[in-house]
Structures are given as structure tokens and as C-alpha cells.
Amino acid sequence: MKILKIQALRGPNIWSVQRKKLIQMRLDLEEMEQSPTNKIEGFRERIEAMFPTMIEHRCSEGTRGGFFSRIERGTWMGHVIEHIALEIQTLAGMETGFGRTRETKTPGIYNVVFSYTEENVGMFAAESAVAIAEALIAGTEYDVEGDIQKMREIRERVRLGPSTGSIVDEAVARDIPWIRLGTNSLVQLGYGINQMRFQATITCKTSSIAVDIACNKEQTKRMLDLASIPVANGGICVDEEDLEITVKKIGYPIVIKPLDGNHGKGASINVVTWEDAVSGLAYAKKYSHRVIVEKFITGFDFRVLIIDNKLVAAAKRVPAHVVGNGKDSIQALITETNKDPRRGYGHENVLTEIDVDRDTLDLLEKLNYTVDSVPKNGEIVYLKSTANLSTGGTSVDVTDMMHPENIFLCERISRVIGLDICGVDIMAENLTQPLKENGGCILEVNAAPGFRMHLAPSEGLPRNVAAPVIDMLYPPGKPSRIPIIAVTGTNGKTTTTRLLAHIVKNNGYKVGFTTSDGIYVQNHMMEKGDTTGPVSAEYILKDPTVEFAVLETARGGILRSGLGFSRCDIAIITNIQEDHLGLSDIHTLDDLARVKATVVRSVKKDGWAILNAEDDQCLKIANELSCNVAYFSMDENNPTIQQFAKEGKIVAVYENGYITIKKGEWKIRVERATHVP
Known part of the structure; x- marks a missing residue:
């Protein structure tokens, strides 16, 4: 074969x-x-x-x-x-x-x-x-x-990551179209002038100053401290001399982490000796020249998610760990834990597989263990110093247990830093008491926080945290689409497209249109050539200045990769004639009609298909459509047209030099044909 x-x-x-x-x-x-x-x-x-x-x-x-x-x-x-x-x-x-x-x-x-x-x-x-x-x-x-x-x-x-994917899924559920811009996580929601963009969980509404502040952990800490928000004591170190001064000031135990780190990379937790502090500094410096050294706060690691300055979810994060059974080695327990069907490769599942790295070996060394050691029955052995899901951690939803004082605190933090989507990391014994009572503090504030731990926690209620993002980008009443007219047929497509674009422009819209000689935005030619395929259609729908799209749609693009839009408001078939038969499995007029019918079959339920009443293939196609249908003919005495007018259907004809619309017994003369350029 x-x-x-x-x-x-x-x-x-x-x-x-x-x-x-x-x-x-x-x-x-x-x-x-x-x-x-x-x-x-x-x-x-x-x-x-x-x-x-x-x-x-x-x-x-x-x-x-x-x-x-x-x-x-x-x-x-x-x-x-x-x-x-x-x-x-x-x-x-x-x-x-x-x-x-x-x-x-x-x-x-x-x-x-x-x-x-x-x-x-x-x-x-x-x-x-x-x-x-x-x-x-x-x-x-x-x-x-x-x-x-x-x-x-x-x-x-x-694939799109879990956070980006969840926002796209929510958009699709609300009938908002989306286009992936390139191969990374940059996505456009909506078409033309009604588009919104986001990448991971940074949106086009996210303040770049706020992202800069959040990425600068020192600046974040200073701003939170000045706003009377509890933060851990500490300082910035670049060498051992700085480290010594900071340790003397705050005392052990300490946490060492890179200033510009993410996903818990380069962090050393609960450091209690000078030797460990020096090696922790060297480890953190692999990821960032400047390093944060803070007092180690005991308690649990919580992540609180704030969207549009409102709390939407909170999760307790548990570092990757195994529980001893008195029989199996740590390596065997890791292998068994990774068999959990919820654990997968990379981001494919709710949880990530646990792997053994330097961080794991360091933690085991502190316990005088190796991967071959056999922990006691019921003993919890932590394998990572941070609770990130990307390193094999698990999450427990605690949204409904948060004290109102802590909710107020976190929502205030999102405004102090200025982030529309904000992840607040808290170290505390619990979130059911105010932080000022249980001695908890804010560890850091994250721009582009991951959604995975809230979408599918290991325990507790999953939270649809993508919904508030779409609510923020598309509040009730804000449209996501622009009107689309698609024109197909054998002859007359380009003329029809140009005429429609002219009518639309004269009605005050900024129009983008594609024809067999180029792509136009507001009558400016953007690209020259035959631009009647899905790539050209997408070009118009991506343009943030376009309010209305008129798209010439030829059969080549439909056969090659389908239509460049999910649905249109109006579709027109000018005619279906024997043309280029014998190419791409199109051998008969019926084959050709099946291709052209794709365009009118994509019209929305309350939209219109406009068909040629003098064309038998068009009349056949009309029988399978579920949208409104209108017909046109050059001959007002065409028996089919007369029949349709009697049935109360809308028809357009050329009569006595005029373009005329008829329905039943009445008619409207639109314009003398000679006045049409």
C-alpha cells in the first residue's frame, strides 16, 4: 500500500x-x-x-x-x-x-x-x-x-498547556471562536475588532508594570510590607558575604531561592547549617545572579487565585512524597506512585510523574536516606522542597474554608500589585484563621499563575477558574464575532465580493475582503495574488481593525484544508458551472456542487444563504439547508422565481433596468443597474 x-x-x-x-x-x-x-x-x-x-x-x-x-x-x-x-x-x-x-x-x-x-x-x-x-x-x-x-x-x-487549554475550552463552550497565533500558547479569542488575546494566563488586559513588579520579588515584598501585608523577613544576596550578614540578621532556619526563579527551580528549604546555606546559594545562582534569603516559616504551602480582583479558588499544595510501608525502597514507592492513572507525562494528566533530581537527593541526604532506603510503615518521605505540581506535587481544594479576613487580604494584594490574574503564595498553618493570628505570611505574588491545581485538585472540588477569565474579557453584551459574508461559485465571485465590500463600507463599517487578486483592508491592498483560501480568510479575521469581513471562497482552499471560519452570517453561490473538472476527485457537476455547498452549509441558523434560481444545482442544495434562503435571477419571468415569490420567499430580479427585491405581491426597486459602478 x-x-x-x-x-x-x-x-x-x-x-x-x-x-x-x-x-x-x-x-x-x-x-x-x-x-x-x-x-x-x-x-x-x-x-x-x-x-x-x-x-x-x-x-x-x-x-x-x-x-x-x-x-x-x-x-x-x-x-x-x-x-x-x-x-x-x-x-x-x-x-x-x-x-x-x-x-x-x-x-x-x-x-x-x-x-x-x-x-x-x-x-x-x-x-x-x-x-x-x-x-x-x-x-x-x-x-x-x-x-x-x-x-x-x-x-x-x-498542545496548549492546561491553563491555556482550559480558557480555550471555556471560550468554545460559549461559542467564542479562537485562533492560535504561532506554535506557542499565544491565542486570539474572537474575530477582527472584537478580538482579545492571551498567553498562558497573561491577558491583553494584564498590566506590564504589574508583571514587572511581580517578577521582581524584592520590589513585591517592599510594596506588600508598606501596605501592612505580612511578608517573611530576609534580604537579597549575591555572594557569601551578603549571605552571612542576612543569616546573622534573621537566624536559621532559612529559605534560599533565585530572585528570578519559577516553578520552584533552584530553591533550598529549611536550611539550618552554614555549609548547606553556601551550597544552597550556589544552587540558586544557577538560575539567577541575585538570590533571596528569607526566614523559613513552618506551615503549609497555599496558593490563592484572584481573577479580576475577586477570589476564585484556593488550594493547599503538598510536595511530591511517598508513604513508607516498611517493605519497599523509596525508589520502588516512587515507581508505584507514578502508576497512578492521574499521573502522566508532562502536563498530559492532572498530576505529573515524580522524578528523582538533585533536590530529591539533597532532601533524602538530610534524612540519611538514599533512594534504596526502606522507610518505616506510615512514614511520609518528602521528595521535593517545593509543592509545585510540575515537580510531582498534589493539591487539595480549600476555597470554601478561607477566612473572610484572608479573602479581603488576597483581593487587596491583587490591587496593590495591579494584576488582573494573580496567584498569591501563602505559608501558614491554615487559611481558616486570619494570617495575623496564626503567624502566616505571603511568600510571593505570581503573574501568569497555573490553573491546573484548581481545575483538577487531587482532593476536593474542581473549580472552573477559566470562566471568570472569559467573564472579564467578554462581559455580558460584548460580542466576540464580526459579520462574515462568504461568496463562492464558478463565475462572478470577485465582482460580487467587491460590490458587497463597497456596500458595507458605505454603511460605515471598516471592511476587510479577500478576492482572487488580493487581500484588502479598507480598500488598501495588503497582499497581492489569489487570496481565496482559508489562510487569507484568517488574515482578515486576525486584523484588529476589521469590523466586517467579505470573503471570496474558492474550491481549492475548501478541498485543501476546509473553510477559514467556523460559520458565516450570509453565504452566496453565484452559479455552479462545469469548470476545472477532473482535479482533486471533482469529476462531475454534482461533485463540484458538494464542495460549494460547504460554504452555505456553514451559515448560522438565523443567517441567509443566497442562491441562483436559474441554477439547478443551487436549487438542489437549497433543500438541505437549515438557514434562511433567498434567491436571485436575471429574469423576472423565470417560473421558479415567480413560484418562490408566490410562496412568500424573498427574491431579487433584474427588471426594466432596475435591481428589484420581490416578496409575494410587493416589490422594492433598489437601484437602476446603470448606477452601479
């Missing part, structure tokens, strides 16, 4: 308007076209042994085990590859379920289509599925687990 082409569809497409993320693989079965699965000895047994979970694939049978029944009766390899591609993605932790396999007009060549969650993973799954199928046919060994791990690694490299 031979893969001829793999492409990713990213918007409404010819296979589905709802399922926007599809991989389309063009596959030549070669000699396997003559060998359906029932002619390959032992094929069913081998695929069932390799993928026992495929019993859940119902296939067209609609019953559990339906796919295996199809294999038993005989099905073609393209269909098998579609199911393998879906299954290996699911096994790698990416739930997908939609697939289609269709033979093209060329015998033995199939389009294998399946859904994906991460595009790069979907591409890899297509190639892997073909290789797995070939191994199953030949009855040879195949390292499926290796491919699944590779897919997890690709996903970790390209």
Missing part, C-alpha cells in the same frame, strides 16, 4: 461542517484492493489480539463488536486503517471517533478520513496506521506501544 497524500482539514469541509478537525489521507491499496480482510488468513485474530479495545467500535453495524464483525465478513484495508488511526489516538489519551473511508473514481485509491485532537499527532497516526495494517497483513511483530508513546510526546510538544 502507498500513501499518496496526507492533509489536515481545519474548518468546515466537504466531509462535515460540524467536525472541523479531520485528517484526509489519499491511499493507494495497490495489490490489497484484491484482498479484503476475510481473504487474509488469521487477520481478525491478529487485530483483535493487538487492539482488544476495538470491541467498542460499533461501525455501521451499530452494535458493540460491529467492527470485528465487518472484518469477519470482509472489508477493505482503507476502512481498517481508518479504525486503527482512531484507536491509536484514543490509546494515546486523545479521544476521537469520527471516520469515513470512500473509494475515489480511480479503482483501488481511497480517501481515508478521521478526526484528530492535535494536528501533528493526526498526521503521525495516519502513517502509523498504514504501517500497523501492513504488519497485521504480514503477521509480523509491531511496536504499537512505541508509536503511542511517540504520539504522546508529539502532543506534549505542540
Whole structure:
């Protein structure tokens, strides 16, 4: 078998308007076209042994085990590859379920289509599925687990982080469109002039001065101290001389951490000797030239999340640890703990796997342990000095236990520093008493705090902390979209697009439009060339000056990667004529109509499809639409137009030199045709 082409569809497409993320693989079965699965000895047994979970694939049978029944009766390899591609993605932790396999007009060549969650993973799954199928046919060994791990690694490299992902998910739930800007976590919500941007948990509303203050731990501490907020005693050190002065002033035990650190990197906790203090200083200096030395406060590590100056969640963070059983070594206990299904690779799960690093070995050394030591039954052995989730820590939700005095304190801190999304780290025995009573203090204030510990705590209630972010960016009544008119057809698209853009501009909107000769914003040509595909549409929707989009949409872009927008307000098909047939599996007028129909099928429920009443294909398409439909014709005596007008449908005609709109018995003359430039 031979893969001829793999492409990713990213918007409404010819296979589905709802399922926007599809991989389309063009596959030549070669000699396997003559060998359906029932002619390959032992094929069913081998695929069932390799993928026992495929019993859940119902296939067209609609019953559990339906796919295996199809294999038993005989099905073609393209269909098998579609199911393998879906299954290996699911096994790698990416739930997908939609697939289609269709033979093209060329015998033995199939389009294998399946859904994906991460595009790069979907591409890899297509190639892997073909290789797995070939191994199953030949009855040879195949390292499926290796491919699944590779897919997890690709996903970790390209996916949005848990915080960014949660905000995107909340936006999608509220029908707010989003575009990823580049390959990192920078995301645009909304279109055109109504867009908002964010990266991780920094938004376009976040003050850069506030971020600078939060990143400067010394400045933060000074400002909090001046605002009568309890902070730990200490100072900034750059060498051993500074360290000695600070230790004399505050006494042991101390905490040493880099001034510009994050995720707990380079920190040493509960240091009680001069030797440990010196090595802690050297460790912290790997991450920052200047180092903070503070009094070590005993208690628990709490993180409080404030969004838009209101408390939304609080969590108690517990450092990565194991509990002894009197039998197993620390290394064996770590291995067992990492088997928890909630722990995963990187950010893929609620918790991160625990790894052994310098910090772990230092802590064990203080206890006179190594990784091979066997702790007593019930003994808790801490493996990290900080409670960050990214180092294997766990979190317990304590939002509902916070004392009102502490809520007031944290909300005030967010205003003192000036952050719209603010993480406050507190060390205290508990948050149920005011900090001034239990001796707790503020350790630091974080810009871009992680959401993972609140979204899915190890214990306690999960909190939807992404919702207040969207509430802040899009308060009730603020739109996220801009009006979109999409124009497709065989002839007249560019003229129609230009005319519409002219009408829209004359109605006071800043208009962006794409045509086969370039991209325009407010009649200024931004890019020259044929710009009728999804990339050009996205260009307009990304432009923060555009209030209204008119997009010429040609078939090439639809076939290549789908539409560049999730839905439009108005879609127009000028006509469907025999043009460029024989390219990209488009051999007949019906094939061409199916491609063009993608545009009108993406119109929102209360939007309008505008169709050519003189075109039989357009009339056929109209029957499958769930939006409003209006028709046009050059001939007011066209029987179809007369019939539609009688039925009370809205029609536009050219009569007596005028462009005229008709409904039932009445008509409005819009303009004399000669007056239209």
C-alpha cells in the first residue's frame, strides 16, 4: 500500500461542517484492493489480539463488536486503517471517533478520513496506521506501544498547556471562536475588532508594570510590607558575604531561592547549617545572579487565585512524597506512585510523574536516606522542597474554608500589585484563621499563575477558574464575532465580493475582503495574488481593525484544508458551472456542487444563504439547508422565481433596468443597474 497524500482539514469541509478537525489521507491499496480482510488468513485474530479495545467500535453495524464483525465478513484495508488511526489516538489519551473511508473514481485509491485532537499527532497516526495494517497483513511483530508513546510526546510538544487549554475550552463552550497565533500558547479569542488575546494566563488586559513588579520579588515584598501585608523577613544576596550578614540578621532556619526563579527551580528549604546555606546559594545562582534569603516559616504551602480582583479558588499544595510501608525502597514507592492513572507525562494528566533530581537527593541526604532506603510503615518521605505540581506535587481544594479576613487580604494584594490574574503564595498553618493570628505570611505574588491545581485538585472540588477569565474579557453584551459574508461559485465571485465590500463600507463599517487578486483592508491592498483560501480568510479575521469581513471562497482552499471560519452570517453561490473538472476527485457537476455547498452549509441558523434560481444545482442544495434562503435571477419571468415569490420567499430580479427585491405581491426597486459602478 502507498500513501499518496496526507492533509489536515481545519474548518468546515466537504466531509462535515460540524467536525472541523479531520485528517484526509489519499491511499493507494495497490495489490490489497484484491484482498479484503476475510481473504487474509488469521487477520481478525491478529487485530483483535493487538487492539482488544476495538470491541467498542460499533461501525455501521451499530452494535458493540460491529467492527470485528465487518472484518469477519470482509472489508477493505482503507476502512481498517481508518479504525486503527482512531484507536491509536484514543490509546494515546486523545479521544476521537469520527471516520469515513470512500473509494475515489480511480479503482483501488481511497480517501481515508478521521478526526484528530492535535494536528501533528493526526498526521503521525495516519502513517502509523498504514504501517500497523501492513504488519497485521504480514503477521509480523509491531511496536504499537512505541508509536503511542511517540504520539504522546508529539502532543506534549505542540498542545496548549492546561491553563491555556482550559480558557480555550471555556471560550468554545460559549461559542467564542479562537485562533492560535504561532506554535506557542499565544491565542486570539474572537474575530477582527472584537478580538482579545492571551498567553498562558497573561491577558491583553494584564498590566506590564504589574508583571514587572511581580517578577521582581524584592520590589513585591517592599510594596506588600508598606501596605501592612505580612511578608517573611530576609534580604537579597549575591555572594557569601551578603549571605552571612542576612543569616546573622534573621537566624536559621532559612529559605534560599533565585530572585528570578519559577516553578520552584533552584530553591533550598529549611536550611539550618552554614555549609548547606553556601551550597544552597550556589544552587540558586544557577538560575539567577541575585538570590533571596528569607526566614523559613513552618506551615503549609497555599496558593490563592484572584481573577479580576475577586477570589476564585484556593488550594493547599503538598510536595511530591511517598508513604513508607516498611517493605519497599523509596525508589520502588516512587515507581508505584507514578502508576497512578492521574499521573502522566508532562502536563498530559492532572498530576505529573515524580522524578528523582538533585533536590530529591539533597532532601533524602538530610534524612540519611538514599533512594534504596526502606522507610518505616506510615512514614511520609518528602521528595521535593517545593509543592509545585510540575515537580510531582498534589493539591487539595480549600476555597470554601478561607477566612473572610484572608479573602479581603488576597483581593487587596491583587490591587496593590495591579494584576488582573494573580496567584498569591501563602505559608501558614491554615487559611481558616486570619494570617495575623496564626503567624502566616505571603511568600510571593505570581503573574501568569497555573490553573491546573484548581481545575483538577487531587482532593476536593474542581473549580472552573477559566470562566471568570472569559467573564472579564467578554462581559455580558460584548460580542466576540464580526459579520462574515462568504461568496463562492464558478463565475462572478470577485465582482460580487467587491460590490458587497463597497456596500458595507458605505454603511460605515471598516471592511476587510479577500478576492482572487488580493487581500484588502479598507480598500488598501495588503497582499497581492489569489487570496481565496482559508489562510487569507484568517488574515482578515486576525486584523484588529476589521469590523466586517467579505470573503471570496474558492474550491481549492475548501478541498485543501476546509473553510477559514467556523460559520458565516450570509453565504452566496453565484452559479455552479462545469469548470476545472477532473482535479482533486471533482469529476462531475454534482461533485463540484458538494464542495460549494460547504460554504452555505456553514451559515448560522438565523443567517441567509443566497442562491441562483436559474441554477439547478443551487436549487438542489437549497433543500438541505437549515438557514434562511433567498434567491436571485436575471429574469423576472423565470417560473421558479415567480413560484418562490408566490410562496412568500424573498427574491431579487433584474427588471426594466432596475435591481428589484420581490416578496409575494410587493416589490422594492433598489437601484437602476446603470448606477452601479
